Amino acid sequence: MTTPSLTEEIAQRFARIALGHVRREYPNKPDHTLAGPQDARTPSELHPVFYGSYDWHSCVHSYWMLARLLRRHPKMEAAADIVALFDEQLVPEKIAVECTYLAQPTARGFKRPYGWGWLLKLASELRGLDDGRWGRALAPLAEAFAQRFRDFLPIATYPVRVGTHFNTAFGLRMAADYADATGDGAFLTLLRETALRWYGADADCPAWGEPSGDDFQSSALIEAECMRRLLPAEQFLPWFERFLPRIAQSEPAILFTPATVTDRTDGKIAHLDGLNLSRAWCWSALAAALPEWDVRRPVIANAARLHLEAGLPHIAGDYMGEHWLATFAVLAIEER
Known part of the structure; x- marks a missing residue:
């Protein structure tokens, strides 16, 4: 199999999958704290x-993903439906309700950090699409989540490595794209300094415990991809050599072996299907960061x-994967 590109055919298929569920309300797994019957x-x-x-972050x-597909293939058949969706949903009055929810004391940890990163990733993708109206509508919510990062990272002594x-x-890693897109150098510096504080001294990663029974990310590879995204090459490459020093020998072997999915x-x-796709994304991005002559690159x-x-x-196939896996397929194909 050659590495696929995001052809119009693939984009159309993935767009139809997402358009079929972004306004499907049930089944639903809310991440919601009730302070009272109201x-x-x-x-x-x-x-x-x-x-x-199925859940807020997958939506x-x-x-x-729909924004990325629209940007790549603005003339595909599904493009008109994506535009109609965005015109109906990404409007100031609806975004204001999302902001109001986020401002409640019970929502302080809502979707931290996965949903935070994805919302900022969406905001960065919307900038420049069409006349920018969708990005402008989303901007207050994006800035609220950016501020969540600014408030949280200085008090987060330890990383979470699941x-x-x-x-x-x-x-x-996802917030870095927003910081770049908005030209927020101070935010990017905070992200970089936090990554160095959390991960800068890591070395000889054994990838112990990977994969667990419900992983959809590799804790080792997403850490490497985070550092690749945030560090200049002259800092990243020595760090990467220390972090995974036996890549040329395909070790740790578990990182080179796709996960088995039984149900x-x-x-x-x-x-675990998502783990395979997210590993493909990280491996592709890491390969592209190495010099062409590097023996690790083909491995x-x-x-x-x-x-x-x-x-x-x-x-x-089954909704348990269908409501989110296409996004990670696009990451694997595109974000390298």
Whole structure:
């Protein structure tokens, strides 16, 4: 299998999957704290924009995927439906309700850091699309989440190194795109300094415990991708050599072996399809960061290919994977 590109055919297929669930309200898994009976409301009442796709964060990153697909293929058949969706949903009055929800004391940790990073990633993608009206509408919510990072990172003594939503390296990596897109040098500096504080001394990573039974990220590879994104090459390359010193020998072997998925109707086990896709994304980005002559580059590129081959056939089928996996397929194909 050659590494696919985001052809119009693939974009059309992925767009149809996302358009089929971003406004599908149920089933729904809300991340919602009730302070009183008045807070017992439906997902669309709580979140008039991001109420579909089974959960808030999957809805947000499905919007990101649709924005990316629209930017890449503005003339595809699904483009008109994406524009209509954005025109109806990404409007100031609906975003204001999302902001109001976020401002509640019970929402302080809402979707930290996974949803924070994805919302900022969406905001960076919307900048410049069409006349910029969708990005302008989303801007207050994006800035609220950026401020969440600014407030949280200085008091976060320790990183979170799991392979699920709580991984802090993923949040930093996605927020970096927003900092760049908005020209916020101070925010980018905070992200970089936090990454160095958390991960700068890491060396000889054994990838111990990977994968666990519900990982959809590699804690080792997303940390490496975070550092690649935030550090200049002259800092990143020596760090990467220390962090994973035996890549040329395909070690740690677990990072080069696609995960086995036994039941795609089980939402946690289905995460492992996402692990294969997110590993493909990270491996591809890391390969591209190495010089062409580097002996590790073909080893890493092959690992990316194997993981992409393992994940791509399972984008659709059961809703437990279908409501989110296409996003990670686009990351694997595009973000390298």
